[in-house]
Amino acid sequence: DTAVSQTPKYLVTQMGNDKSIKCEQNLGHDTMYWYKQDSKKFLKIMFSYNNKELIINETVPNRFSPKSPDKAHLNLHINSLELGDSAVYFCASSQRLQGLFYEQYFGPGTRLTVT
Amino acid sequence: LAKTTQPISMDSYEGQEVNITCSHNNIATNDYITWYQQFPSQGPRFIIQGYKTKVTNEVASLFIPADRKSSTLSLPRVSLSDTAVYYCLVGDIERGGSARQLTFGSGTQLTVLP
Numbered sequence: 592d593t594a595v596s597q598t599p600k601y602l603v604t605q606m607g608n609d610k611s612i613k614c615e616q617n618l619g620h621d622t623m624y625w626y627k628q629d630s631k632k633f634l635k636i637m638f639s640y641n642n643k644e645l646i647i648n649e650t651v652p653n654r655f656s657p658k659s660p661d662k663a664h665l666n667l668h669i670n671s672l673e674l675g676d677s678a679v680y681f682c683a684s685s686q687r688l689q690g691l692f693y694e695q696y697f698g699p700g701t702r703l704t705v706t
Numbered sequence: 707l708a709k710t711t712q713p714i715s716m717d718s719y720e721g722q723e724v725n726i727t728c729s730h731n732n733i734a735t736n737d738y739i740t741w742y743q744q745f746p747s748q749g750p751r752f753i754i755q756g757y758k759t760k761v762t763n764e765v766a767s768l769f770i771p772a773d774r775k776s777s778t779l780s781l782p783r784v785s786l787s788d789t790a791v792y793y794c795l796v797g798d799i800e801r802g803g804s805a806r807q808l809t810f811g812s813g814t815q816l817t818v819l820p
Contacts, residue, residue: 595749626810632791634750634810681749694740697749 594618595698597682603704604672612667612701614682622646623665624695625657626681634681640665669703677705710794715815724781726814728794731775739770739777740795744813750793754779781816789818 595616604610616623625637638657639646645657654670669676682698711729718724730739738757742750754761756768756777767780781788791813 632813634744634793634813636810683749694752694755695742695750697751700747700749 595682595684595696597698597701599701601702605706606672608672609670612680614665614698616663616684618684618696620684620686621662622685624683625667628679628681672705674705677703710796712794712812712814717817717819718784719819720785721783724784726779726792727776729776730796733774733796737796741779742793742795744791784818786818789816791815
């Protein structure tokens with residue numbers, strides 16, 4: 592029944608490692624997003640895909656690479672992890688705008704801790 | 707890119723009406739204003755969205771003045787369970803329907819006291 596799911600929920604790793612976070616949505620949405628929330632609760636968009644096409648690519652180090660194998664999945668791969676990458680990463684999805692309104696559905700978040 | 711500014715925190719008592727204002731002086735013509743609620747250890751949850759004037763749903767109202775440089779989220783008769791962080795989001799809806807340049811505000815921590 593989970594609309595937007597992420598795995599893993601917690602991820603603890605060492606500097607320099609490569610890790611991936613997976614996201615899946617079963618809402619039939621065609622747009623998916625990755626957000627980063629730091630310790631001060633600032634919520635910043637990183638990427639957005641619409642129908643598997645990258646439409647938002649904010650100022651994010653190229654160590655972060657999103658991959659969308661299909662409309663229901665948007666994975667986040669991070670290379671050479673750094674201490675500053677420690678944060679909670681949220682996946683979200685929404686339906687392409689129809690009429691005037693849309694809303695994003697967020698996953699539960701993945702807490703990444705880099706040691 | 708519309709930047710938003712919100713109060714960092716607000717306190718209220720149960721049963722009171724709470725108004726949280728978000729400033730977005732550089733809002734663009736195509737931008738919609740959306741508010742989200744976030745509880746600890748959870749993802750944000752959509753509350754309400756509007757473009758101008760007033761929008762009301764079963765949980766909140768959104769007031770947007772004519773110049774659209776600010777918006778106010780109104781929560782009627784709050785309860786303890788409304789304690790959360792509230793985010794103001796200004797999004798650019800392009801022709802074709804894809805959302806771009808989504809910018810969340812810093813969020814307002816609302817604490818409802820008994």
